[in-house]
Each structure stands twice: as structure tokens, then as C-alpha cells.
Amino acid sequence: MKAYLMSRGCNEEDAGDVFQDALIDIYKLANDKQFVLSCPFEAFLILVCKRKFFNKTKKTSLHVVTNGEEEAYTNIPGDANASADEHLNQLGREQLVMSLLEQMGNCKEVILKSLLKKPQEEIAEELGMSYAYYRKRKSNCMGELAELVHLNPQFKDLMP
Amino acid sequence: MNFSYDDISAYLNGEMNAVQQQAFEQQLQVDDELKKQLEEFRFLQTTIDKHQQAEQTLPELKKILTPLTQTHFRKAEQQKAGRVISMNRIVTGLALAASIALIFFLMIPGVSIDGYPVDDMSGAITRGNETELAKAAQLFNDEKYAEAVTAFQQLNRTNPDDATIMYYLGISLIKTQNDADALPLFEQLANGASVYKEDANFFAAISAYHLQQNDKAKLYATAVKKESRYYKFAKVMLKKVK
Numbered sequence: 001m002k003a004y005l006m007s008r009g010c011n012e013e014d015a016g017d018v019f020q021d022a023l024i025d026i027y028k029l030a031n032d033k034q035f036v037l038s039c040p041f042e043a044f045l046i047l048v049c050k051r052k053f054f055n056k057t058k059k060t061s062l063h064v065v066t067n068g069e070e071e072a073y074t075n076i077p078g079d080a081n082a083s084a085d086e087h088l089n090q091l092g093r094e095q096l097v098m099s100l101l102e103q104m105g106n107c108k109e110v111i112l113k114s115l116l117k118k119p120q121e122e123i124a125e126e127l128g129m130s131y132a133y134y135r136k137r138k139s140n141c142m143g144e145l146a147e148l149v150h151l152n153p154q155f156k157d158l159m160p
Numbered sequence: 161m162n163f164s165y166d167d168i169s170a171y172l173n174g175e176m177n178a179v180q181q182q183a184f185e186q187q188l189q190v191d192d193e194l195k196k197q198l199e200e201f202r203f204l205q206t207t208i209d210k211h212q213q214a215e216q217t218l219p220e221l222k223k224i225l226t227p228l229t230q231t232h233f234r235k236a237e238q239q240k241a242g243r244v245i246s247m248n249r250i251v252t253g254l255a256l257a258a259s260i261a262l263i264f265f266l267m268i269p270g271v272s273i274d275g276y277p278v279d280d281m282s283g284a285i286t287r288g289n290e291t292e293l294a295k296a297a298q299l300f301n302d303e304k305y306a307e308a309v310t311a312f313q314q315l316n317r318t319n320p321d322d323a324t325i326m327y328y329l330g331i332s333l334i335k336t337q338n339d340a341d342a343l344p345l346f347e348q349l350a351n352g353a354s355v356y357k358e359d360a361n362f363f364a365a366i367s368a369y370h371l372q373q374n375d376k377a378k379l380y381a382t383a384v385k386k387e388s389r390y391y392k393f394a395k396v397m398l399k400k401v402k
Contacts, residue, residue, distance in 0.1 A: 002233065016233025020225050027221055031214035032206070034277040038392050086392070094207045101208060115209045120173075135175075136166065143165035146200055 022048040039083035092158045100148045107141035114138045168201045188355045276393045305335035323354035343367040362390035374401040
């Protein structure tokens with residue numbers, strides 16, 4: 001992976017960041033221990049690194065070198081690639097949900113708190129809301145988030 | 161009947177009373193749009209919950225990864241000093257590979273088909289709702305599956321056609337390694353018309369797989385649709401029973 005990234009014009013430090021961030025993304029995806037990897041780990045890791053690197057080049061002025069050796073570094077056999085793609089899309093969908101949630105101000109706080117493993121009445125009190133209002137607010141916020149996700153063209157692209 | 165996000169949230173969080181829950185589930189059977197909204201809502205809730213929990217343990221992971229990354233992806237300035245590869249670096253390299261492999265071996269359940277998700281049962285005990293069904297749901301949600309089996313079996317005797325009871329009884333039976341009793345329940349659901357029909361294909365497959373009835377496992381795993389959240393597990397199973 002390091003050799004691949006460096007062959008694309010990435011310096012070693014940036015390659016390290018991409019690699020570490022990719023591992024962290026996969027950690028988050030698998031955190032509920034319900035994620036089942038249906039392709040070789042290597043195939044998935046490579047795809048996540050490639051996407052992270054691609055996004056990095058979009059954010060910075062990093063110039064991507066194309067030297068026709070792509071396959072030599074990242075050739076993954078047959079259906080492993082399709083499965084890895086599916087996982088990558090799942091990761092993309094989840095990251096998009098989290099980034100949309102980030103933009104939701106007070107709703108973000110209500111949604112995050114509502115998922116804490118403690119009595120909902122207690123959460124309402126912490127938020128300074130009556131229980132009835134808190135319940136209404138929580139479902140309105142989830143509705144808003146669902147709407148944002150729905151309207152996001154990127155999300156549609158990531159659907160199977 | 162129209163149901164709002166408020167209703168979906170109440171259903172998923174077990175905040176409906178028995179009458180409301182029954183009405184909601186009846187509507188689910190005929191309303192594809194509502195079914196889709198329920199799935200979306202569930203996806204949002206589980207995604208946020210998962211990522212929020214991961215954030216809490218992330219500092220620990222970074223403590224392991226950061227020094228390893230620094231060792232193996234040297235900073236640009238250091239590269240100018242020339243390239244001498246010592247035995248230490250080779251040993252550390254092997255240690256990095258082993259550490260990463262270990263981290264992911266521990267974190268990811270690999271291709272285990274038994275890593276499938278199971279939702280909490282709605283309608284568990286809340287104030288004013290302490291029926292036998294609510295108690296059984298509570299046992300199920302608390303993962304006290306052996307006790308849940310007993311509770312659901314009693315309910316199943318008095319309500320033999322109740323699909324919800326059959327479904328959660330079936331899962332409790334699988335969780336207590338009683339696949340022989342679970343399989344006929346899921347076969348009945350898979351061949352019926354309840355809201356559990358789709359998921360029942362997967363659970364019938366997994367019961368059959370545990371019982372080494374591979375032809376049956378294959379039959380039901382093949383019936384799991386691509387849109388199902390159990391699809392990837394079914395695919396792994398199909399590879400194993402080939």
C-alpha cells in the first residue's frame with residue numbers, strides 16, 4: 001500500500017496518515033461486531049486507502065501521478081473486488097450519515113443523547129425538556145436526518 | 161392509516177402499547193413505503209449508535225496505531241538521512257504486521273455467519289405494560305434466551321398463529337442451540353405471508369446449516385434477497401455449503 005501511494009505522488013508521511021485513517025474507518029465499521037467481511041481483508045483495506053487518498057487529493061493540491069502501474073500494486077482477483085466494493089459503499093453510507101448529523105446543531109445533541117443506554121426520562125431532564133416534548137423532538141430530528149439522507153445525491157450513488 | 165416518524169420511533173423503542181403495536185405491524189404487512197421507512201430509521205439509529213460507541217474507544221486504538229505508523233511511514237525529512245535498514249526495523253516491521261493482524265482478528269468477526277444482527281423485540285416491559293408478551297420481550301432483549309424460550313413457548317401454545325411470537329421463539333431457540341425446534345418455525349414463517357417472511361428465510365437457512373442440512377440451508381439462503389441486511393451472511397453461508 002505504501003509503495004502504491006508513493007507511486008501516486010504521496011509522500012511517506014501522508015501515506016502513513018492515509019493508512020492509519022483507513023484502519024480507523026474499518027474499526028468504526030466493525031465496531032458493533034456485526035460486520036462480516038466477505039472478501040479478503042487486504043482487498044478491502046486497499047480500496048479504503050485508495051478512496052481516502054483520492055479524497056485527500058481533492059481537498060489538497062496533491063498531484064496524482066499516473067504511471068500505468070496501478071494493477072501491479074492493487075490487483076485484486078475476481079469477485080473479491082465486488083465484495084470489497086459493497087463494503088466500501090456501506091462505509092460511505094455510514095460516513096455520510098455521520099457527516100450530515102454533524103451539521104444538525106441541536107438535533108445532533110438530541111439524537112446522540114437519545115441513543116445513550118440510560119432512561120429516556122433522564123435524558124429529557126438533562127436536555128432541559130419535558131419528556132413529551134423530548135420524544136417529539138427526537139422523532140422530528142430523526143425525521144429531518146432521514147430527509148437529509150434521502151435528498152443527498154451521494155447517498156443514492158452508494159446504494160446497492 | 162398514516163404513521164409518522166414518531167410512530168416508527170415508538171415502535172422501534174418498544175414504546176407502543178399492544179393495540180398500537182398490532183395496528184402498526186398490520187400496516188407494515190401491506191405498506192411497502194412504511195416498511196422502507198422503518199428500515200431507514202433502523203439503519204440511521206444503528207449507524208449512529210455504532211459510530212458513537214467507536215468514538216469512545218478510539219483513543220485506545222490510536223495509542224496503538226500512531227507509534228506503529230510513525231515507525232513505518234517515516235517523515236519526509238527523515239528520508240533525506242539515507243536508507244539503512246537495520247534488523248531492528250525488520251523485527252519492528254514484523255511486529256507491526258502481527259499487531260495489525262491481531263487488532264483486526266479481535267475486532268472483526270471475520271466471515272462468521274453467526275455474527276448476524278438481531279433486533280430487540282418491541283413492546284418490552286414499560287410502565288403499564290407488563291403482559292406475558294412484554295415480559296417475554298424483555299427476557300429476549302436482555303439476551304436471557306433460555307428463559308425467553310420458556311416464555312415464548314407458553315405464549316405460542318395459546319397463540320399458535322402469532323407470527324411475532326414464532327419469530328422471536330425461533331431466534332431464542334437458535335441462540336440456545338435448539339435448531340431442530342427452530343427450523344420448522346422459520347420454515348412456516350418463510351412460506352407464510354407475515355412481515356417476518358423475508359428474515360425467516362435467513363433464519364431457516366442458519367438453523368438448517370447448524371443441523372448440517374446443507375440442501376435446505378442452500379435453498380433458504382438463496383431466497384434471501386439482495387436488499388436484506390442478512391444477504392451478506394447468506395452469501396457467506398452459500399460459499400460454505402457449496
